[in-house]
Every structure is written in structure tokens, then in C-alpha cells.
Amino acid sequence: MKMSPAIPQPVERENYLNKEYGVWSWLLTTDHKRIALLYLVSITFFFFIGGFFALLIRLELLTPAGDLVQADTYNKLFTMHGMIMVFFFLIPSIPAVLGNFLVPLMVGAKDLAFPRINLLSWYLYIIGGALMLHCVLTGGVDTGWTFYAPFSTSFTNTKIVEAGIAIFIAGFSSILTGLNFVVTIHRMRAPGMTWSRLPLFIWAHYATSIIQLLGTPVIAVTIVLVAAERALHLGIFDPKLGGDPLLFQHLFWFYSHPAVYIMILPAMGVITEIIACFARKRIFGYSFVAFSSIAIAVFGFLVWAHHMFVAGISVYSALVFSFLSYAVALPSAVKVFNWTATLYKGSIHYDAPMLYAFGFLGLFTMGGLTGLFLAALGIDVHVTDTYFVVAHFHYIMVGGAVMGYLGGMHFWWPKISGRLYPEGWARLAALIVFIGFNLTFFPQFVLGYMGMPRRYYDYSHMPEFQVLNVLSTAGSTVLGIGYLLPMVYFLWSMRYGKPASDNPWNAAGLEWKTTSPPPTFNFDEEPVVTWEAYNYDELDAPHPQEVPVAR
Amino acid sequence: MPDSTLVGLHHEEEHHPELLHHFATAEQQRDAASLGMWVFLGTEVMFFGGLFCAYLVYRHWYFPDFAAASKSIDATMGATNTAVLICSSLTVVLALWAAQTARRTLLIGSLILTMLLGVTFLGIKGKEYKDKFEEHHVPGASFSFSGVPVPGHPGQYANPRHAQIFFTLYFVMTGLHALHMIIGLGIFSWLLTMAWKGRFTPEYHTPIEIGGLYWHFVDIIWIYLFPLLYLIDRHP
Numbered sequence: 001m002k003m004s005p006a007i008p009q010p011v012e013r014e015n016y017l018n019k020e021y022g023v024w025s026w027l028l029t030t031d032h033k034r035i036a037l038l039y040l041v042s043i044t045f046f047f048f049i050g051g052f053f054a055l056l057i058r059l060e061l062l063t064p065a066g067d068l069v070q071a072d073t074y075n076k077l078f079t080m081h082g083m084i085m086v087f088f089f090l091i092p093s094i095p096a097v098l099g100n101f102l103v104p105l106m107v108g109a110k111d112l113a114f115p116r117i118n119l120l121s122w123y124l125y126i127i128g129g130a131l132m133l134h135c136v137l138t139g140g141v142d143t144g145w146t147f148y149a150p151f152s153t154s155f156t157n158t159k160i161v162e163a164g165i166a167i168f169i170a171g172f173s174s175i176l177t178g179l180n181f182v183v184t185i186h187r188m189r190a191p192g193m194t195w196s197r198l199p200l201f202i203w204a205h206y207a208t209s210i211i212q213l214l215g216t217p218v219i220a221v222t223i224v225l226v227a228a229e230r231a232l233h234l235g236i237f238d239p240k241l242g243g244d245p246l247l248f249q250h251l252f253w254f255y256s257h258p259a260v261y262i263m264i265l266p267a268m269g270v271i272t273e274i275i276a277c278f279a280r281k282r283i284f285g286y287s288f289v290a291f292s293s294i295a296i297a298v299f300g301f302l303v304w305a306h307h308m309f310v311a312g313i314s315v316y317s318a319l320v321f322s323f324l325s326y327a328v329a330l331p332s333a334v335k336v337f338n339w340t341a342t343l344y345k346g347s348i349h350y351d352a353p354m355l356y357a358f359g360f361l362g363l364f365t366m367g368g369l370t371g372l373f374l375a376a377l378g379i380d381v382h383v384t385d386t387y388f389v390v391a392h393f394h395y396i397m398v399g400g401a402v403m404g405y406l407g408g409m410h411f412w413w414p415k416i417s418g419r420l421y422p423e424g425w426a427r428l429a430a431l432i433v434f435i436g437f438n439l440t441f442f443p444q445f446v447l448g449y450m451g452m453p454r455r456y457y458d459y460s461h462m463p464e465f466q467v468l469n470v471l472s473t474a475g476s477t478v479l480g481i482g483y484l485l486p487m488v489y490f491l492w493s494m495r496y497g498k499p500a501s502d503n504p505w506n507a508a509g510l511e512w513k514t515t516s517p518p519p520t521f522n523f524d525e526e527p528v529v530t531w532e533a534y535n536y537d538e539l540d541a542p543h544p545q546e547v548p549v550a551r
Numbered sequence: 552m553p554d555s556t557l558v559g560l561h562h563e564e565e566h567h568p569e570l571l572h573h574f575a576t577a578e579q580q581r582d583a584a585s586l587g588m589w590v591f592l593g594t595e596v597m598f599f600g601g602l603f604c605a606y607l608v609y610r611h612w613y614f615p616d617f618a619a620a621s622k623s624i625d626a627t628m629g630a631t632n633t634a635v636l637i638c639s640s641l642t643v644v645l646a647l648w649a650a651q652t653a654r655r656t657l658l659i660g661s662l663i664l665t666m667l668l669g670v671t672f673l674g675i676k677g678k679e680y681k682d683k684f685e686e687h688h689v690p691g692a693s694f695s696f697s698g699v700p701v702p703g704h705p706g707q708y709a710n711p712r713h714a715q716i717f718f719t720l721y722f723v724m725t726g727l728h729a730l731h732m733i734i735g736l737g738i739f740s741w742l743l744t745m746a747w748k749g750r751f752t753p754e755y756h757t758p759i760e761i762g763g764l765y766w767h768f769v770d771i772i773w774i775y776l777f778p779l780l781y782l783i784d785r786h787p
Binding site for chain 1: 572579586587590591595598599600605612613690692710723
């Protein structure tokens with residue numbers, strides 16, 4: 001037996017973590033907080049698998065010749081990297097972990113509206129994930145994560161149908177999460193929690209849920225058609241048999257473009273909470289930030305064909321989609337300006353979550369502005385299928401969404417685990433992630449603009465690209481270390497971290513008014529809300545000794 | 552159940568046996584369940600929406616072939632099935648009314664009738680599928696649709712390849728619809744068990760309400776499928 005833990009433990013009060021022990025108390029739980037932790041473990045697992053593929057890709061590109069892997073393996077590497085990262089990490093990341101944990105707490109409910117459906121959604125995710133792993137281990141897919149027809153339906157010999165079923169099932173897990181959030185936000189708010197008092201994290205998740213609910217079914221049915229065409233050699237998308245490959249692209253991007261907003265909107269919600277807390281100010285322009293989330297969800301559904309400018313759609317529809325793609329930049333810019341205005345004359349604290357928030361601001365702005373390059377028809381034709389596009393969407397999906405996810409994990413870790421993480425290490429990790437990210441992806445903007453195509457395993461006919469590729473590969477290693485660090489010290493803090501107080505950041509929001517970690521039904525007494533959101537003018541800044549810093 | 556009849560009505564409101572722990576009131580629970588079903592039906596609209604979109608594109612491209620293929624399906628059976636489903640919608644509403652007014656026999660009878668109508672629909676659909684199979688109209692290796700005239704255009708024959716796209720959409724759309732019917736039958740057999748045990752009261756009948764919503768939705772999908780698939784360019 002272990003004799004003495006590092007810190008003497010006071011008698012812990014009952015909370016969701018220590019109420020019951022044992023495998024079944026976790027696998028059959030309907031507590032949204034435990035399901036959030038189940039998701040946390042599962043998506044972390046898939047994140048490291050997807051990351052492993054990414055490192056192999058970068059390693060191959062270290063030299064111009066195709067020496068580490070051959071073309072077929074390389075195609076599978078980037079395909080499996082994309083599929084796992086998009087469908088099994090990014091889409092569930094913030095909603096299924098932080099959203100699951102925080103939505104009921106923030107609206108003052110005992111649980112999500114449908115706790116059993118919430119558990120079902122995790123099981124669907126696991127079934128889909130297991131199928132995906134089986135698919136990876138028995139040969140994988142080589143079409144790219146977009147599985148464009150007719151290559152996917154008539155030519156490739158890899159496991160399209162199995163990967164399709166895996167994504168189909170994971171899609172329903174995402175739909176059920178969205179359904180639970182919408183109903184919870186509408187029907188489970190505590191007395192006094194009006195729509196205009198909701199944290200903006202909730203608004204962001206509401207907008208995300210709308211996309212999950214209306215977009216995901218479309219890709220589900222598209223996958224059904226791809227599987228049918230492939231299994232029975234029909235001609236739904238194969239032009240040789242009378243089908244229309246453009247129809248596939250329309251249906252695919254109708255979901256997969258809004259899917260980007262499934263990744264970035266929740267991150268925006270996280271960043272809003274963090275910036276208000278660490279600038280100690282009410283958020284600037286609450287209703288503008290709230291409705292810009294809804295506007296992004298709505299506009300996001302109207303821009304999909306900007307992925308198809310070179311695919312042969314009519315010039316006139318391309319013009320309209322180009323214009324609409326510019327339009328979606330407006331609500332995004334509204335958010336960035338409001339965050340900046342919140343920082344203005346704020347009393348800013350540079351704790352780890354805030355460092356991630358600053359990282360997000362810069363990287364998301366870069367990603368968003370280069371998105372405007374791609375929305376412009378002329379430039380898009382020039383850089384289509386180059387590393388410019390790769391760099392752009394990684395700035396949004398990794399620089400934006402993953403920074404938001406990590407920032408949120410740090411911000412709410414004291415609430416989730418009841419322990420403080422080591423602040424010094426956390427600041428170091430945030431710095432490493434920021435540097436590693438830029439070192440990895442900034443050279444790719446340059447590479448792409450110079451004309452290096454994406455998805456090439458061998459660039460020996462253009463060896464002048466090697467320097468930038470070496471920089472990018474070096475950056476990916478730094479980034480990998482930056483991602484490993486938080487996992488290590490979070491695990492460490494669960495045992496050795498200082499116990500957290502109920503509200504270590506002195507943050508506004510209902511989730512900080514219950515204990516850390518919260519009891520199973522979240523609040524000992526039903527909360528009644530009588531204050532406005534982000535009332536930081538009424539809250540003191542956290543006292544230095546209470547700040548979760550292990551100095 | 553004898554206990555609940557002894558307790559006062561007010562007391563039953565607060566501690567209704569069906570009230571789940573995380574809801575404050577029975578009304579909140581019913582509202583949440585009902586909104587949940589409506590939202591789910593929204594996703595279902597998008598699920599079928601992708602197929603309707605594909606249907607529109609190909610019907611526009613290959614109209615004569617679609618008309619010829621559509622003519623080969625038995626519209627009488629389709630019309631009968633439409634009538635069957637409309638009747639089943641009526642019995643669902645009757646079941647809900649019976650639950651609201653505590654008419655147990657009518658409730659159980661309506662639920663059974665609904666399920667019988669559902670099974671009838673699937674039986675007729677199965678017969679149609681069998682006919683299509685025998686005529687080699689099922690897409691795939693044994694598909695054949697040669698020498699079929701385009702209605703209204705003498706001397707013009709349908710392109711089998713394009714007709715196959717029609718049949719693909721026909722089987723996927725009606726197949727998904729039939730799958731929803733089967734799930735509906737599963738839901739209704741559960742409702743029947745609950746009704747048999749006397750779990751539904753005028754105060755608590757949410758499952759019938761939301762099960763009914765689902766059933767009506769599946770009926771409405773068919774109301775759209777029938778003319779789109781069976782009645783393309785049909786003239787007497």
C-alpha cells in the first residue's frame with residue numbers, strides 16, 4: 001500500500017467522481033460529467049493515433065525523394081490522418097467533452113435533457129471508432145478524407161465501405177449530442193437564466209448543434225449512396241454509368257464545409273469565456289457575439305461550393321458562392337473585434353488559459369484572412385490543391401479549434417478534476433504549442449504559394465522546396481511535445497495537484513458556483529439566477545495564493 | 552397501480568412515478584421530450600433531403616427514362632399503400648385521444664390497428680419488391696430494362712443505365728422509408744406493452760404523443776414519395 005500521498009487529504013465531500021467506483025459505474029453512467037470524461041479519454045486516444053499519422057507524413061516529406069514510404073502507403077497515411085482527426089477528434093472534441101460537462105452546469109440543470117441518449121451517443125462513437133480502427137489495421141483507405149467519387153466508388157481497392165459505415169455511425173453520435181444540447185438549452189434553464197444571461201459558450205454550442213443536426217444527416221445519406229454504388233456497381237456518381245460526380249461533391253461539402261464550423265464555433269465559445277475572465281471585464285457587445293454565432297451557422301450552410309471552384313461548376317454559381325464566402329467572414333470578424341474590444345483597458349492576467357486564448361486570436365485571424373484569399377476566385381484557382389490550402393485549414397482547425405480546446409481544458413480542469421494543474425508547466429506548454437504550430441504550418445503557406453501541391457509523397461523534381469519542408473517537419477516535432485506535455489501534467493495533477501477551490505479564477509458563471517468537482521446532480525440547491533452574464537465588475541480578481549500556480 | 556389511485560392528485564403531480572430525477576416538473580419533462588422529437592424529425596428531413604436532391608437532379612437530366620421506369624411500378628399498389636398509411640395516421644390520433652380521455656380498450660385497440668396497418672403496408676411493399684425482382688428491375692448485375700418505350704414518345708426507348716439510376720433511388724428511398732416503418736413498429740409494440748400494463752393516464756401519455764409524431768412523419772415522407780416515384784408523367 002502507498003503510505004502517504006504528496007499532500008495530506010482532507011475528507012473529501014461526495015462528488016461525481018468519488019460517488020461510485022468500478023468499471024460499470026462508468027460504462028453505464030448517465031451522468032453528463034462522467035460521459036464527458038469517457039469522451040475525453042476516447043478522443044485523446046484518437047488524437048494521438050491521428051497525430052502519429054501526421055508525424056509519419058511530415059517525416060516522409062523531410063527529404064524530396066519518396067524514401068520512408070511509397071505512394072500507396074502515403075495516400076493511406078494522409079487519408080487516415082484526415083478521417084480520424086476530423087470525424088473522431090475535432091468534431092467531438094469541444095462539444096462532447098467540455099460541452100457535455102459544462103452545458104448543464106452553465107444553464108443550471110441537473111443533467112442534459114436525455115441522459116441515456118447521451119450515453120448512447122458515446123457508445124455509437126466507440127462503435128464507429130472501433131470500426132475505423134479495424135479499417136486502419138486491415139488496410140485503410142487511400143482516397144483522401146473527402147472520398148471523392150468516382151475514384152472511391154469505382155476504382156480504389158481500399159476499405160471505403162467500412163470507413164463509410166464507421167463515419168456514418170460516428171455521425172449519429174454527433175447528431176444525438178446536438179439534439180441533447182438544443183433541448184437542454186431550450187427547456188432546462190434554471191429560473192432566471194434568460195437567453196440574454198446565457199454564457200456565450202452556450203450560444204456557441206447552440207449554433208454548433210444546429211449545424212450538427214442539419215448537416216450530419218446529409219453526409220450520412222451520401223455515404224449510403226457511395227456504399228450502394230460501390231457494392232452494386234451502380235451509376236449514381238460515376239459519370240461512365242450516367243451519374244454525376246459533382247452531385248457527390250455538392251452533397252459532401254454541404255456537410256463538410258459547415259463541419260468546419262462545428263469545430264471552430266465551440267472553440268470561439270471557450271475563448272469568449274476565457275477572455276472575459278482574464279481581462280476581468282464584461283464581454284464587449286454580448287448580443288453581437290451571441291448572434292454572430294448563429295449567423296456563422298446560417299451562412300456556413302451557404303458557402304460549400306467554394307471547395308468546387310475548379311471542379312466544373314458554372315462561373316455564375318461560383319461568383320455567388322465566392323460572395324457568400326466573403327459574407328461569412330463578417331460574423332467571424334465581429335467576434336474578433338469584440339474580443340479585442342473586451343481586452344481593451346482590461347486588467348489582463350497571463351495565466352495558461354489566457355495564453356491559449358491569445359494564441360487562438362492570432363492563429364484564427366491568420367486562418368480566417370487566408371480563407372478570404374481562397375474565397376477569391378482568381379487566387380483560389382492559383383492555389384487550389386496546394387499546401388496553401390493545407391496551411392489555411394490547419395490554422396483554423398488546429399490553430400483555432402485545438403488551441404480553444406486546450407485553453408478550455410486548462411480553464412475548467414480545476415472544476416473537472418477538483419485539482420490544480422502546475423501553472424508553470426502549462427504556460428511553457430502553451431508557448432511550445434504556439435511556436436511548434438507556427439513552425440509547422442507557416443512554411444506551408446509559402447510552399448503552397450510557390451506551387452507545392454498537396455498529397456505528393458515525392459517532390460524530387462522540385463528539391464528547392466526542401467528547406468521549408470524541413471522547417472515544417474521540425475515544427476511538427478515541437479508541436480507533438482507541446483501536445484504531450486498537458487496530458488502528462490493533467491494526469492500528474494489528478495494525484496499530486498493541489499485541491500482546487502470552488503472558483504479558483506473568481507470567474508463568473510454558474511459552473512463556478514457549485515463545488516469542485518461538482519456533485520452528481522450538479523447543485524446542492526436549485527440555482528436561481530438574478531445577475532447578468534459576465535458580471536466581472538462585481539467580482540474581485542483572484543488572490544495570488546488562490547491562483548492555481550505551483551510556483 | 553392501486554397506490555397511485557389512493558394518493559391525492561396534487562401529490563401525484565409532484566411525485567409522479569414517471570418523472571425523471573433531472574426534471575423539475577412533469578410539464579418540463581413532456582416539453583423536453585416533445586421538442587426532442589421535433590428536432591430529431593428536423594434531422595430526418597435533412598436525411599431524406601439529400602436523396603430528394605439527388606432525385607431532382609436526375610429526374611431533370613433523364614426525364615423520359617424516369618417516366619418509363621416510373622410507369623413500370625404498380626401505381627395501384629402504391630395508392631393502396633397511401634390509403635393504408637393515411638388510415639394508420641387516424642388510428643394514431645385515436646390512440647392519443649384514448650389515452651388523454653382514459654379509454655383503455657380504445658387505446659389498446661387503436662395501437663393494435665395501427666400496427667396491423669403498418670404490417671399491411673410492409674406486406675404490399677414486399678410484394679412490389681418481389682415483382683421488381685422478378686422483372687430484373689433491381690439495380691445490380693442482373694438489371695435489365697431494354698426495349699421499354701418512353702410514355703408519350705412513340706419509337707423512343709428508355710436508356711437502361713438512366714433507368715437504373717431511377718430504380719436505385721426508388722429502392723434506397725422506399726427502403727429507408729420501410730426501415731423507418733419497421734422502427735415505428737418496434738416503437739409501437741413497446742407502446743402497446745406499456746398501454747397493456749396501464750402505464751398511460753390522462754396526466755402521463757408523452758410516449759404516445761412523441762411515438763405518434765414519429766409515425767406521422769414517416770407517413771408524410773410516403774405522401775411525398777408516392778407521387779414522385781409512382782406518378783411521373785402518367786396519363787390515363
